[in-house]
Amino acid sequence: xxxxxxxxxxxxxxxxxxxxxxxxxxxxxxxxxxxxxxxxxxxxxxxxxxxxxxxxxxxxxxxxxxxxxxxxxxxxxxxxxxxxxxxxxxxxxxxxxxxxxxxxxxxxxxxxxxxxxxxxxxxxxxxxxxxxxxxxxxxxxxxxxxxxxxxxxxxxxxxxxxxxxxxxxxxxxxxxxxxxxxxxxxxxxxxxxxxxxxxxxxxxxxxxxxxxxxxxxxxxxxxxxxxxxxxxxxxxxxxxxxxxxxxxxxxxxxxxxxxxxxxxxxxxxxxxxxxxxxxxxxxxxxxxxxxxxxxxxxxxxxxxxxxxxxxxxxxxxxxxxxxxxxxxxxxxxxxxxxxxxxxxxxxxxxxxxxxxxxxxxxxxxxxxxxxxxxxxxxxxxxxxxxxxxxxxxxxxxxxxxxxxxxxxxxxxxxxxxxxxxxxxxxxxxxxxxxxxxxxxxxxxxxxxxxxxxxxxxxxxxxxxxxxxxxxxxxxxxxxxxxxxxxxxxxxxxxxxxxxxxxxxxxxxxxxxxxxxxxxxxxxxxxxxxxxxxxx
Ligand code: HEM
Numbered sequence: 001x002x003x004x005x006x007x008x009x010x011x012x013x014x015x016x017x018x019x020x021x022x023x024x025x026x027x028x029x030x031x032x033x034x035x036x037x038x039x040x041x042x043x044x045x046x047x048x049x050x051x052x053x054x055x056x057x058x059x060x061x062x063x064x065x066x067x068x069x070x071x072x073x074x075x076x077x078x079x080x081x082x083x084x085x086x087x088x089x090x091x092x093x094x095x096x097x098x099x100x101x102x103x104x105x106x107x108x109x110x111x112x113x114x115x116x117x118x119x120x121x122x123x124x125x126x127x128x129x130x131x132x133x134x135x136x137x138x139x140x141x142x143x144x145x146x147x148x149x150x151x152x153x154x155x156x157x158x159x160x161x162x163x164x165x166x167x168x169x170x171x172x173x174x175x176x177x178x179x180x181x182x183x184x185x186x187x188x189x190x191x192x193x194x195x196x197x198x199x200x201x202x203x204x205x206x207x208x209x210x211x212x213x214x215x216x217x218x219x220x221x222x223x224x225x226x227x228x229x230x231x232x233x234x235x236x237x238x239x240x241x242x243x244x245x246x247x248x249x250x251x252x253x254x255x256x257x258x259x260x261x262x263x264x265x266x267x268x269x270x271x272x273x274x275x276x277x278x279x280x281x282x283x284x285x286x287x288x289x290x291x292x293x294x295x296x297x298x299x300x301x302x303x304x305x306x307x308x309x310x311x312x313x314x315x316x317x318x319x320x321x322x323x324x325x326x327x328x329x330x331x332x333x334x335x336x337x338x339x340x341x342x343x344x345x346x347x348x349x350x351x352x353x354x355x356x357x358x359x360x361x362x363x364x365x366x367x368x369x370x371x372x373x374x375x376x377x378x379x380x381x382x383x384x385x386x387x388x389x390x391x392x393x394x395x396x397x398x399x400x401x402x403x404x405x406x407x408x409x410x411x412x413x414x415x416x417x418x419x420x421x422x423x424x425x426x427x428x429x430x431x432x433x434x435x436x437x438x439x440x441x442x443x444x445x446x447x448x449x450x451x452x453x454x455x456x457x458x459x460x461x462x463x464x465x466x467x468x469x470x471x472x473x474x475x476x477x478x479x480x481x482x483x484x485x486x487x488x489x490x491x492x493x494x495x496x497x498x499x500x501x502x503x504x505x506x507x508x509x510x511x512x513x514x515x516x517x518x519x520x521x522x523x524x525x526x527x528x529x530x531x532x533x534x535x
Pocket of ligand 1: 070072073074077116117118136150151152157161162163222337338339355358359362367370
């Protein structure tokens with residue numbers, strides 16, 4: 001919005017400016033021209049300063065408030081604008097067979113997007129070379145309102161139950177005493193979280209350090225539903241595949257070399273590519289399954305620690321995304337951007353995945369704290385189509401979402417006085433049936449190791465070597481009982497996997513005997529870092 005136009009007409013009769021001043025003249029936020037921006041007002045020119053320095057106090061106290069709390073996870077990031085172009089199909093089928101979401105209908109239709117890429121664990125200024133999952137969050141400004149696809153680069157996750165998320169993150173964040181990330185704390189948690197082995201196998205291989213944000217995949221990770229015009233649903237997983245720029249990952253050594261010279265390399269890479277017109281592109285693919293529990297599979301389709309085998313559930317291409325504009329202001333457009341798994345449009349729905357439901361509460365909850373009660377009105381977060389609500393007030397409220405023509409006195413519904421009204425357009429309802437005892441229990445088909453072992457065997461030799469080396473280096477400072485537990489879990493994924501890590505740690509890993517031998521041996525021994533309390 002052009003504030004200057006609102007304040008006056010401009011041109012010759014414009015009385016906003018004193019002689020020599022113009023629109024470019026520095027002002028305070030009160031609109032007062034700033035005639036001295038170099039010196040405080042002081043008694044004499046050496047001080048002391050006086051308290052009525054309004055322009056200084058406004059300037060410094062705004063500066064003092066320049067930061068909002070950083071994201072509790074994914075604090076370090078960058079982003080860009082672009083568009084999504086639908087193919088109007090899912091593979092060879094018309095996409096309408098599966099979903100009525102308008103963003104996918106009509107081949108060639110373009111929908112504006114905002115994307116934020118990120119690392120997960122460390123703070124907003126941390127190096128972009130660290131081993132960490134990368135966030136890949138996309139906001140689609142569709143004709144039906146906003147849709148957020150909040151994903152990561154890796155296609156699986158450490159845990160499958162939202163209850164564990166704060167513990168997972170605490171173990172990866174810096175130690176609360178030393179304020180240093182500590183692999184003993186990480187592996188203390190992971191070694192007691194067998195479902196994390198698939199993710200660990202990705203993360204400690206070169207897939208845990210993408211070369212930059214352009215050359216990595218993205219995935220929705222969790223399972224969602226698509227709903228068609230008849231109200232019929234299918235289960236769906238989303239995948240972003242880089243097009244012309246391809247996929248590139250780094251060994252630890254390569255990452256160390258980059259970090260020694262540049263800790264912003266991924267932000268710089270994206271910014272420079274877009275500025276030079278070399279726009280990165282990704283193809284969006286989906287995997288589709290009938291909407292039921294699939295007892296024939298050896299995993300639960302809602303379990304986000306699992307991949308859906310591609311030979312049974314092929315990748316169906318549905319469209320492509322191009323990023324072609326850098327933000328004009330990083331803080332306004334990217335730092336204050338708010339993505340969440342609850343932001344869905346008609347035709348896209350949740351699945352019963354309890355992890356996804358746990359996420360859905362968390363995003364908007366943290367954003368009300370991080371950005372404020374009216375975060376959805378900021379330009380990055382507001383839908384491009386109109387929003388018409390009866391919400392009122394809250395911190396930083398400066399307009400209401402009520403269109404001209406609606407009665408400004410009516411901020412409730414129903415009303416007979418020309419207020420906002422429910423949409424008359426009804427759709428075939430999607431009403432999944434749910435029945436069962438309320439429980440606090442793990443899922444039935446945990447199958448924690450099979451896909452991790454398959455992944456280990458699928459890695460290229462150099463990737464497997466890097467994985468073993470990275471695990472050994474990270475496990476070395478851990479207490480022996482943690483090392484043994486990790487080796488036991490890795491052996492259950494693949495014997496060679498466990499043996500090689502055990503060898504690297506100087507253990508005698510009798511192939512095949514590892515599971516039993518280590519399962520019972522949990523005696524803690526002394527760690528390398530001096531620690532208070534505990535063991
Ligand atoms: C950011 C919670 C799992 C991807 C966040 C934020 C929270 C959160 C609180 C900060 C949001 C903000 O400040 O705006 C959770 C919880 C999870 C979970 C409770 C599990 C129960 C996941 C998973 C993925 C993921 C599995 C990958 C699919 C992201 C991304 C962001 C993020 C990409 C950054 C979004 C941005 O760029 O603003 N998450 N998360 N999260 N999460 Fe999750």
